[in-house]
Amino acid sequence: MNKLTLRARLWILALVPVLGVIGTSVFSMYSANSVYSDLLERIHKEAFVAQSLVINGDRDLYQALVAKQALLAGGPGPDFEKNLKDFRENVVQVKDRLNRAEQILSAHRSGWSDFRLEGKPESIFDEFTALKADFPRWETASEKQIEDVRTGKTAPGASGEIEDALFKTVRGNINDIGEILDLGAEDSAADNRSRMDRTNMTVFAVVLAVALAALVLAFTTIRAIRRAVDRILSASEAGREGNLTVRTSLDGSDELAAVGGALDGMLDSLRKVVTDIQQKSAALSALSETTAASCEEVTSTTNEVAESNSRLAEEVNRGRTGAGEASKMVREMNSIILSAKELASSADQNSRQMAAAAARGKETVAQSIGHMENIRNAVGETEKLITDLNNYSARIGVVGTTITSLADQTNLLALNAAIEAARAGEAGRGFAVVAEEVRKLAEQSQQGAREVAELVGKILEGTESAVKSMETSRKGVEEGVSIAHVAGEALEKIMDATKSSVEDIRRIIAATDKEAEQSGRVIALIEDTASVMGNADEQVQNVAASMEETAAAMESVATGATEVSATAEDLRKITERFIVDGTPPRGLALR
Template identity: 30%
Template sequence: MFLRWSVQKKLIACFSFVLLLMCILGSVAVNRMNAMKQNTETITTEWMPGVEAVNRMTYLMEHVVTLTFRHIHAEDESQQDYVAGEIQSTYASIDELFVSYEAMADDPEERESFEKLKQYWAIFKTDNQSILENSAKGAEYNTLARKTLIEKLTQFITLQSYLDQLVVYNHNGAIHSERDAADAFETALRFTIGMIVISVILASVLAFVITRMLSAPLKKVTSAIARVAKGDLAVEPLAIANKDEIGDLAAATNEMVQRLRELVSHVAKTAHQVAASSAELSSNAETTATMVTQAVGVVQTMAESALTQHRGAEDSSRAMEEMSRGIQRIAGATTDAADASSRTDNMVKKGDVLVRDAVAHMDAIHAAVGSMAAEIRKMETCSAEIQQFIGVISGIAQQTNLLSLNASIEAARAGEHGLGFAVVATEVKKLSAQSEAAAMQVSELVNEIQRITLAAAGAMENGVSQVETGMSSVHETGRTFAEIALAVNHVDEQIQEISAIAEQLSAGSQEVAATAISAAELAQHTSSLAQVLASGTDEQSAAIEEVSASAIILSEAAKELEALVRRFTL
């Protein structure tokens, strides 16, 4: 069951078991600590308060005896009354201690001792009260009271014995609780040490088992993979009982080795087949080379026949050389004429476009110059008007400044009644200053506009210059068209001369041309056929050489592949 778990589940189970041991250890430790805490609380909340209460009662009862002696030996009545009040106060404190202790006494033995203590204390209080009454009657009763008190001290000793019993009982209870706490501590200590030892042993056993379960199969897998990496494919299948990830790894390793064996076997067979095919290919290449050698002889025979035919064609070519020169002159003249005609046509078209563009540009420039002149005149007029407005604004600002100054003076004369007017005068002064500053800025802007206007005037002058240049271009275009007309006439004369020469040569060249063309075509066809065959033979020879070289390379590759395959042990 455990072997079928995954590695994750195994690790989780082991760590969970260790955590369970820790939780058990912690729970027991906490339980024992709670027990020690309860015993300590019992000592501090039950036994110690009981001991303190009993000790307090002992002290108060002894204090009552002491006060009784003081009452008997008191010199006057006031002192006796004071001592009697102290005694009554002590009685009340003792009664309170009785009530509190009675609430704490839950053991039958303790309660029995406490009840006897209460009984004897009640008797002692009654007898002590009669002693105090005799002591208050006068000196003649003091001796009787002293004697009675001494007799009652035996009862007080009995009270003390019961008090001692209560002290011993509470002391023993505290010791018992302390021993219980010590026993709980020792028990917890022994259990903790035992659990720690058991936990260490179990954790060590689990660690050893898990390590063996994980490391041993991994070592087998690692060893097998290392042998495969060295080329040893004769690896026995890994027999691992684990059903976890390590078992899956072992199964995958077995499958990988099997696949590698099949692959290497197939590669070895393929390499052997390639070596055999390369040998056969080399043999075929040699046979093809022999056939190509025979084809070369046939091609040489065809080349000799083509040479004979070519010699016959040369005799005809000599007769046509003169005619060819004349025809070449005709062709050259005709080409020149065609080029001249083409250039003439292009020049005429370009000249027409230039003239039209020049006219359009002249019109556009004229219109633009007129518009710019009108706008510049408007700008000059606006600049003059703006300068006038600036002068008016500056005058108003200065006048306003003077008025604000006068208002400030009048407000100063008016004193407190002119404070509001002084504020207004100050604001008016600020406005006048701002108006004057704005007027200065506007004046600067007007100056800038005037500068731009002057620049525009210079641009207008440049435009006029451009117009004049355009006019010159139009005149130049006219002259170009005149030259074009002369060139066209010259071309016509050349074309007429070429036509006359062509007529003279056409009659003598027609008969010879037919024979020369037939012979030339036959010789050319034969020569082309020989060249094609020779080229094909050369290409075939080169291909055969490449095939031979490839066969050699393939054979070497097959040998290298076989050498690589031999590295693996199947």
């Protein structure tokens, strides 16, 4: 396989699926023919079984007719029950066979429904439906006809036109079913055979078209791949010989185009590298000459740097001393800031306590206002009750006055009655006793009314004093409520002022925190500066030593520059064999 060419491998790769498609198609045609044979056999078997059932049903129907005719002709006799049993058994067999035939055909109802006799629109299932309607009618009419002969209503040997017409209709339905079965079996076989032939032709045409399309596609693809491979191979050989201007120039988005693009990119990159090397070698040669001249300048500059280092060392010492003093001053300032922060924290705590006390005072005042409001309401209600009591007492005084007046009149009437009784003598003695008792009661009532009047007067005086006292209390309570509201508003302002103070103090604390942080950073920065100054002093000394080493190194650089110039010349000679701009070098022709 490894010895085959790429073209041969591609043709093998293309022919394998084509042969597979052809083989699969042949197998499919063979399988389809087998399925057709099985289907044809099943159709014939199904039609044969149904036809046998229909024929046997027709035979049973005829036997039932023979038994019926024997019953009607012989009348009641020794064979009547036997003939009746034969009639009924044949009727049951007719129903059973025709039902089984219909069930077999119903398994493929859609297929058998399409077959119809010439000149008749009914399908085979329509015939079964008509048979199910007509056969019970014939059976019922025949049973009635037999029963009439048994009971003597009809003379033996009589015939029925209706029953005969129904029998002919049933026989006609059965015959139509048999003919449709024959027609369906033949038409199904012919139709399936025609379908199978069309399927085989279609499969053959599709396989042929697929095979031709696959071969054309394979030929086109192989030719395109061959051309792409030839271009890639030509560009690779040209690049190997040093021609970096050749390109594959492959179009498309397949893998070979990607390989060609990658090869073109590699040749572009290689051309740029060679061009860059050529340019760098020329620049390196010029640079080596410049380096040799610069070495002398560096040597003189090194001496000047050494003198500058001495002056820099003195400045560094003075800077380190100043940094120490600055660090000391900043530390003192930092301690002052921390003290201010502590005082601000204490003020913040006191302000918070004051705010809490003001809040509690506000809450207490609010509660006091609520209680005083309740007292004011209670005083108002009490004042109303006392006023009502005063009114009731006044009414009681009026009633007492009325009672006193009535007692006086009663006393006067009792006196008049006593006088009249005295005039009557012995006859009026009893009445005189009663009049005396009435007079005594009137005097007692008068005395009670006077006492009630005195009590009512005292109550009126007390209620008037209570009303005045309640009014004074109400005014005092209202003034207390007003004062409590004023106190609440004052506490509200105190709380607002306290909150503002707390916020200001928190801002002061935050500011002192930032100042302390900044002062800490300044201290660290000054200490770092002092450390840097110390390091700078050491570095200055190291630079002084390095200057001496640099002077010695410049001599080595001058020697190295001469060697680099020679190397650049060798590199230029090596890169001359590559073509980078379309012009072949000496001794190399462009292919």
